[in-house]
Amino acid sequence: MVDFAAQRYALIALAAAALFGASTPFSKLLLGEASPQMLGGLLYLGSGLGLSLIWVARFLSMRTSRRSSSRSLSRITLAQLRQSELPWLAGAVLCGGILAPVLLLWGLSGISAASASLLLNAEAVLTTLLAALFFAEHVGRRIWLASMLMLIAGGFLSWSPGGSGLSGMALTTHVMAVVAACLLWAVDNNLTRHVAAADAVTIALIKGLVAGSVNLALSLAAGAAMPSLAPLAGALVLGATGYGASLALYVVALRNLGTARTGAHFATAPFFGAVLAIAMGEPVTSLFALALALMVLATWLVLTESHQHPHQHAPLRHAHTHVHDEHHHHSHDALDDAAVMPERGHVHEHEHAPLTHAHTHMPDLHHRHRH
Numbered sequence: 001m002v003d004f005a006a007q008r009y010a011l012i013a014l015a016a017a018a019l020f021g022a023s024t025p026f027s028k029l030l031l032g033e034a035s036p037q038m039l040g041g042l043l044y045l046g047s048g049l050g051l052s053l054i055w056v057a058r059f060l061s062m063r064t065s066r067r068s069s070s071r072s073l074s075r076i077t078l079a080q081l082r083q084s085e086l087p088w089l090a091g092a093v094l095c096g097g098i099l100a101p102v103l104l105l106w107g108l109s110g111i112s113a114a115s116a117s118l119l120l121n122a123e124a125v126l127t128t129l130l131a132a133l134f135f136a137e138h139v140g141r142r143i144w145l146a147s148m149l150m151l152i153a154g155g156f157l158s159w160s161p162g163g164s165g166l167s168g169m170a171l172t173t174h175v176m177a178v179v180a181a182c183l184l185w186a187v188d189n190n191l192t193r194h195v196a197a198a199d200a201v202t203i204a205l206i207k208g209l210v211a212g213s214v215n216l217a218l219s220l221a222a223g224a225a226m227p228s229l230a231p232l233a234g235a236l237v238l239g240a241t242g243y244g245a246s247l248a249l250y251v252v253a254l255r256n257l258g259t260a261r262t263g264a265h266f267a268t269a270p271f272f273g274a275v276l277a278i279a280m281g282e283p284v285t286s287l288f289a290l291a292l293a294l295m296v297l298a299t300w301l302v303l304t305e306s307h308q309h310p311h312q313h314a315p316l317r318h319a320h321t322h323v324h325d326e327h328h329h330h331s332h333d334a335l336d337d338a339a340v341m342p343e344r345g346h347v348h349e350h351e352h353a354p355l356t357h358a359h360t361h362m363p364d365l366h367h368r369h370r371h
Helices: 004-030 036-064 070-074 083-108 113-120 122-133 141-158 173-195 200-221 229-257 259-266 269-279 286-303
Strands: 308-313 316-322 346-352 355-360
Touching: 004 036, 004 083, 004 229, 004 259, 004 269, 004 286, 036 083, 036 200, 036 229, 083 173, 083 200, 113 122, 113 173, 122 141, 122 173, 122 259, 141 259, 141 286, 173 229, 173 259, 200 229, 229 259, 259 286, 269 286
Parallel strands: none
Antiparallel strands: 308 355, 316 346
16 A cells, blocks of 8 residues: 555655755856865855745744744744754764765866766665664665665766766776765764654754854865855855755655655655756757666655554654644643644644554654564
8 A cells, every 4th residue: 555645755855856966067067166165165054044044934924823822932943852862963964064065076076977976876875774784774675676776877877888977987086085975975864864853944954054154164264265256146045945945855754754765765866967957958868768767666666665564652752743643642731732723733742652553654753663
């Protein structure tokens, strides 16, 4: 049986991939205007600033709502992040926000965009591998197969008979830098899973502001000059969409699909970049058509996965956006505005009693059990 709720979050993951993938060709263009570390800082700073506008607009909207209260206003603050979750977030910011983008952009400065597209597909496989080996996430055969198909499709997207693809790419320090960036983003994806219950905009906002400020400060301290106004504005806008909005959507998908499945969908990012390149005038090749077919097959494998077995829910207390479904039967404080319409999405700390049942599920917040 197909889980239609999971399909909805799969579309969110694909949207995140589309935004990030489309940002790659533009990042390549901006490399001539700023150093890799400077550009990485500006992209993530743009991410944080763009999400800050969304955060403020949402805050003001809640404040003017008739149903608002001091409690509801506090629910979009850092209170959603528990102290025990801060090390996970700090690790994610360091790996995925500070180190990975600098390595990617520096590597991109020394190899072709096509070769970089191939290498970036390694992120999905590395994410799945780490999730299975070190973070105890169940990864079925369909997910492994989908990840490998995405990797092969990325190879077709970037390979050319003249040898400009992987066969013609030496193991240079630039290549190793891109692979290292993929590994760091894979670590970031698995660490972010541990804080995915918190507000997605807040998580992405913190990551963008901290990572962007650190890399920008380090590049300025090293003597790098700020780019002129046009590329500066372009980098900030690109960061707000290709990094900020993409990351917020990714966290929402991660919360509901798990690390490996979200990563498998996100592996389509290079394909969206290739589509943009074609829209800008590049010809459609037979290899592109073959890559498209493989990516469609891989996406279908993940979308139609059905995982069901009897499982036990241990007692759990946490806070996240939820509705009153089979996993949420709790009552509310009479003063809590969520009690007005509990069938609508709302956020508050709540407890889960022990429960044993069987149904189709994903490794989301409530199904991180062992198999």
